[in-house]
Amino acid sequence: xxxxxxxxxxxxxxxxxxxxxxxxxxxxxxxxxxxxxxEWNAFITLNREEARKQAIDLEQEEVDNLLxxxxxxxxxxxxxxxxxxxxxxxxLENFVPIYDAEVIQKIRxxxxxxxxxxxxxxxxxxxxxxxxxxxxxxxxxDSQKIAGGSSGGSAASVAGRLVPFALGxxxxxxxxxxxxxxxxxxMKPTYGRISRYGLVxxxxxxxxxxxxxxxxxxxxxxLNSLVGYDSKDLTSAQREEEDFTRWIGKEIxxxxxxxxxxxxxxxxxxxxxxxxxxxxxxxxxxxxxxEYIDIQHLExxxxxxxxxxxxxxxxNLARFDGVRYGYSAPNCKDANELYKKTxxxxxxxxxxxxxxxxxxxxxxxxxxxxxxxxxxxxxxxxESFEQHFQNYDLIxxxxxxxxxxxxxxxxxxxxxxxxxxxxxxxxNMAGLPALSLPMGFSKDHLPIGLHIIGNHFEEAKIYQxxxxxxxxxxxxxxxxxxxx
Amino acid sequence: xxxxxxxxxxxxxxxxxxKSKMFSPSENGYTKxxxxxxxxxxxxxxxxxxxxNENAVRLALRAALLLNCRINKTxxxxxxxxxxxxxxxxxxxxxxxxxxxxxxYLEIEVGEETKKIGxxxxxxxxxxxxxxxxxxxxxxxxxxxxxxLIEIVSEPDIHTKEExxxxxxxxxxxxxxxxxxxxxIEEGSMRCDVNVSVSxxxxxxxRTETKNxxxxxxxxxxxxxxxxxxxxxxxxxNKIYEETRRYDEAARKTVLMRRKETGNDYRYxxxxxxxxxxxxxxxxDSTKKSLPVMPDERRKVYQExxxxxxxxEKIIANxxxxxYLLTLENTNLKIASNLLLGDIAAYLNKTNQTIEQTxxxxxxxxxxxxxxxxxxxxHNTFKEILTALFEKEESVDAIIQKYASSTIxxxxxxxxxxxxxxxxxxxxxxxxxxxxxAIKYLMGQIMKATKGSADPAKANRLLTEELQKR
Numbered sequence: 001x002x003x004x005x006x007x008x009x010x011x012x013x014x015x016x017x018x019x020x021x022x023x024x025x026x027x028x029x030x031x032x033x034x035x036x037x038x039e040w041n042a043f044i045t046l047n048r049e050e051a052r053k054q055a056i057d058l059e060q061e062e063v064d065n066l067l068x069x070x071x072x073x074x075x076x077x078x079x080x081x082x083x084x085x086x087x088x089x090x091x092l093e094n095f096v097p098i099y100d101a102e103v104i105q106k107i108r109x110x111x112x113x114x115x116x117x118x119x120x121x122x123x124x125x126x127x128x129x130x131x132x133x134x135x136x137x138x139x140x141x142d143s144q145k146i147a148g149g150s151s152g153g154s155a156a157s158v159a160g161r162l163v164p165f166a167l168g169x170x171x172x173x174x175x176x177x178x179x180x181x182x183x184x185x186x187m188k189p190t191y192g193r194i195s196r197y198g199l200v201x202x203x204x205x206x207x208x209x210x211x212x213x214x215x216x217x218x219x220x221x222x223l224n225s226l227v228g229y230d231s232k233d234l235t236s237a238q239r240e241e242e243d244f245t246r247w248i249g250k251e252i253x254x255x256x257x258x259x260x261x262x263x264x265x266x267x268x269x270x271x272x273x274x275x276x277x278x279x280x281x282x283x284x285x286x287x288x289x290x291e292y293i294d295i296q297h298l299e300x301x302x303x304x305x306x307x308x309x310x311x312x313x314x315x316n317l318a319r320f321d322g323v324r325y326g327y328s329a330p331n332c333k334d335a336n337e338l339y340k341k342t343x344x345x346x347x348x349x350x351x352x353x354x355x356x357x358x359x360x361x362x363x364x365x366x367x368x369x370x371x372x373x374x375x376x377x378x379x380x381x382x383e384s385f386e387q388h389f390q391n392y393d394l395i396x397x398x399x400x401x402x403x404x405x406x407x408x409x410x411x412x413x414x415x416x417x418x419x420x421x422x423x424x425x426x427x428n429m430a431g432l433p434a435l436s437l438p439m440g441f442s443k444d445h446l447p448i449g450l451h452i453i454g455n456h457f458e459e460a461k462i463y464q465x466x467x468x469x470x471x472x473x474x475x476x477x478x479x480x481x482x483x484x
Numbered sequence: 485x486x487x488x489x490x491x492x493x494x495x496x497x498x499x500x501x502x503k504s505k506m507f508s509p510s511e512n513g514y515t516k517x518x519x520x521x522x523x524x525x526x527x528x529x530x531x532x533x534x535x536x537n538e539n540a541v542r543l544a545l546r547a548a549l550l551l552n553c554r555i556n557k558t559x560x561x562x563x564x565x566x567x568x569x570x571x572x573x574x575x576x577x578x579x580x581x582x583x584x585x586x587x588x589y590l591e592i593e594v595g596e597e598t599k600k601i602g603x604x605x606x607x608x609x610x611x612x613x614x615x616x617x618x619x620x621x622x623x624x625x626x627x628x629x630x631x632x633l634i635e636i637v638s639e640p641d642i643h644t645k646e647e648x649x650x651x652x653x654x655x656x657x658x659x660x661x662x663x664x665x666x667x668x669i670e671e672g673s674m675r676c677d678v679n680v681s682v683s684x685x686x687x688x689x690x691r692t693e694t695k696n697x698x699x700x701x702x703x704x705x706x707x708x709x710x711x712x713x714x715x716x717x718x719x720x721x722n723k724i725y726e727e728t729r730r731y732d733e734a735a736r737k738t739v740l741m742r743r744k745e746t747g748n749d750y751r752y753x754x755x756x757x758x759x760x761x762x763x764x765x766x767x768x769d770s771t772k773k774s775l776p777v778m779p780d781e782r783r784k785v786y787q788e789x790x791x792x793x794x795x796x797e798k799i800i801a802n803x804x805x806x807x808y809l810l811t812l813e814n815t816n817l818k819i820a821s822n823l824l825l826g827d828i829a830a831y832l833n834k835t836n837q838t839i840e841q842t843x844x845x846x847x848x849x850x851x852x853x854x855x856x857x858x859x860x861x862x863h864n865t866f867k868e869i870l871t872a873l874f875e876k877e878e879s880v881d882a883i884i885q886k887y888a889s890s891t892i893x894x895x896x897x898x899x900x901x902x903x904x905x906x907x908x909x910x911x912x913x914x915x916x917x918x919x920x921x922a923i924k925y926l927m928g929q930i931m932k933a934t935k936g937s938a939d940p941a942k943a944n945r946l947l948t949e950e951l952q953k954r
Contacts, residue, residue, distance in 0.1 A: 077531075078531075079529075079530065079531045085530070087530070092530070095530070097529070097530070097531070098524060098529070099524050099529070101531060196533060197531065197532070197533050198531040198532075199531055200530040200531045201530075201531065201533075201757075203756070204755070204756030204757050205756030206756075231535065232533060232535060233533050234533065234534070234535060234536065234757060234758055234759055235533075235756075235757065235758075235759055311753060312753075312756055314565075314751075315563050315565050315574065315575050315751070315753070317574075318565060318567065318573065318574020318575060319528040319530070319572060319573050319574050320530075321567065321569075321574065323569055323572070323624070324527055324528070324572060325529070325530075326530075335568075335569050335622070336567075339567055359751065362565070362751035362752075362753050363749050363751055364749055367751065367752065367753060371753055375754075
């Protein structure tokens with residue numbers, strides 16, 4: 001097997017430009033790598049025929065940008081025209097969209113090649129990708145461990161070097177947490193940066209698509225191509241064009257960085273706190289100022305998430321009724337029976353649980369007691385973040401409280417499962433951009449992620465710090481476990 | 485039985501007259517075939533998002549301004565959640581918290597009195613698809629799905645059949661004139677739900693809602709028969725239940741559809757797909773300025789021209805005629821409206837055309853009206869030349885000359901010519917001084933005196949001869 005896909009994007013670009021390799025070489029290598037690791041279960045659907053056809057067609061095109069002909073994996077909740085989009089659910093097992101998500105159109109405009117659709121938690125509901133109807137993806141560092149979730153398949157595909165890039169979606173940490181568990185770079189951009197048009201909605205006010213990659217520079221490079229105002233998404237932001245790689249390599253002397261005390265409290269695995277302290281020291285040695293702060297309501301993030309995300313989800317998933325598309329229960333005598341049976345049989349346990357909780361939360365007086373109150377606390381949390389960003393450039397902490405855990409660990413302790421996401425959720429609540437960067441390994445050689453949070457639309461500053469640390473830490477992220 | 489007071493509140497849904505739908509770019513308009521005006525948004529495809537039709541917002545704002553509402557300058561959209569096959573998203577986008585207009589009123593005239601009916605609120609929402617029951621199956625047509633709607637909720641300020649009819653009639657007239665909606669009740673672009681309760685004292689009785697009443701006169705009938713039914717129930721010792729009813733026009737009675745369950749739970753909550761929509765002062769001002777001349781203003785103008793009340797209402801009921809009158813400057817609208825409502829309408833009806841499709845231009849109409857006003861031609865002459873006015877491109881004068889039957893005898897014309905010459909010694913002097921305009925003026929006088937029935941060539945010849953004799 002060739003090893004072109006282990007090279008950096010600029011290196012691959014040079015080879016393509018000099019015509020030393022063809023797009024089809026990259027595509028074939030990606031499919032070979034995927035076939036070598038069926039145990040990771042990273043993909044739900046492979047785009048074999050179309051990807052090969054596209055690669056051949058691209059031979060006639062000019063190699064006009066760095067992402068030209070680069071293979072990419074797409075989380076299976078982003079609609080791809082004529083390519084099955086399941087959301088890892090029986091409900092959409094045979095669903096083939098008639099349109100492309102806005103972000104897919106942008107990827108196609110760059111002539112990137114979609115290799116396949118990645119495994120995930122059903123409708124992105126979960127933290128370990130184990131609620132997938134197609135079985136859980138595994139962590140390439142240890143296939144007995146979870147890859148995280150909900151973008152677990154995307155994370156595994158990049159961590160296992162099956163593809164250089166993947167798209168994920170992040171409603172309550174679903175890009176950053178699996179990125180941390182699998183030792184890759186995952187960015188959730190500012191809410192509104194990337195059009196949500198074509199992303200199957202989970203919680204509309206929190207959902208955001210983002211890039212997942214092997215390193216910081218390539219992450220920023222891909223983000224450059226994904227952003228932009230979209231008139232089809234009212235929540236998308238109108239911003240001037242910018243190059244997210246522009247501060248990569250710039251020194252960080254004088255940068256003011258805050259660590260919320262809660263992020264290094266006793267709820268965090270000591271091994272992770274140790275890595276965090278190491279990062280703090282590197283930053284201070286480089287002339288950055290690092291201080292501890294307190295942000296309001298952080299400890300309530302999970303509760304807020306349960307109320308807001310599930311309330312929104314209960315409404316967003318109402319459209320799956322068996323009438324127009326997706327699974328439709330056979331032999332029903334009337335519309336009500338069709339709804340009940342379709343939803344009973346089409347949705348998995350976790351999805352149904354969340355729809356029920358969400359419906360309960362929005363019912364009658366509960367809407368005021370829970371939902372309106374949650375919105376108020378969410379507002380206060382956002383204001384607290386904003387206040388701190390008047391004094392600090394960036395906020396950091398660990399991405400997760402533990403490393404990737406066993407694929408066989410119990411799933412029934414719902415609250416504990418959400419604790420996986422306690423640090424990542426507040427970022428969605430505040431609509432901020434944040435990235436997970438590998439910052440070290442545990443004793444049993446599982447990756448640990450550093451969480452870097454920026455102010456609204458300050459992704460470039462996040463990349464600046466992340467790139468600096470990446471260079472200083474100089475971790476071996478390919479490792480034997482990935483490439484035996 | 486007479487000491488019961490009837491109280492009525494009316495909810496009206498109006499489809500807005502826009503090119504595209506409320507939250508998607510697909511077309512809003514009539515089509516014969518089902519499922520033609522749809523796209524992935526109307527179909528509630530996974531992953532789609534709503535956009536806002538700015539023109540629909542403008543029309544809703546017009547309505548709110550016409551109904552004297554306080555405008556919510558920052559608006560949010562909410563979701564009303566329920567399962568029904570004609571509701572593809574499983575929720576309807578509406579404005580529960582911040583309706584575009586609140587606390588307004590509409591003035592109606594009942595008999596000699598003017599009365600204000602309070603408007604609780606007016607909000608923007610989207611229409612549902614249509615369920616068509618066909619044999620054992622239900623078919624769905626999504627053409628209507630997502631069509632922009634406004635719902636106007638009145639206060640319970642209506643107490644009689646006449647008031648109810650006047651309210652709906654007035655509202656329909658306003659919206660129709662402001663181009664907000666087609667307001668076709670029979671075709672469903674305007675739908676009335678009538679809430680009726682009766683009570684012997686100040687507290688309101690339990691109300692029923694009669695949905696989708698099919699015409700304005702039926703609205704009045706519903707008020708009458710439903711109040712009657714409730715009074716009869718109460719006097720026989722029965723209770724009134726909160727229920728949804730429909731009106732059976734043939735039987736002249738309301739019929740129970742379903743009793744309202746307590747706690748009908750729509751799980752309203754803010755729709756995260758919408759950032760707050762801010763109506764700028766510029767937007768509100770330009771909307772105010774874009775309002776066409778409304779019926780009451782037009783009525784005043786017509787009254788000034790001395791048009792009869794009956795004809796005024798005929799004109800108002802015929803918006804194309806009323807709009808046409810608006811464009812006629814310095815013209816006697818009484819005469820013009822008589823022509824437009826009478827002979828012209830009859831011709832256009834017969835030939836199935838609009839006036840714009842004929843040769844009868846606005847300029848020609850103005851000339852004809854003027855000639856009628858100054859008695860230059862008679863109404864009989866007008867009738868004689870009517871077809872020619874529509875069908876010939878010639879000038880009005882030429883048409884009169886060609887198509888009006890000249891009834892005046894040579895003898896009569898001779899004496900009229902001499903009479904005109906006698907009455908205008910100054911013009912005779914002007915003629916002798918070689919001023920051409922004298923002839924023109926005198927000819928005008930002759931045509932006027934003969935009501936256009938003289939052959940102008942002949943008259944001209946006679947006039948010149950007679951002038952030379954002086």
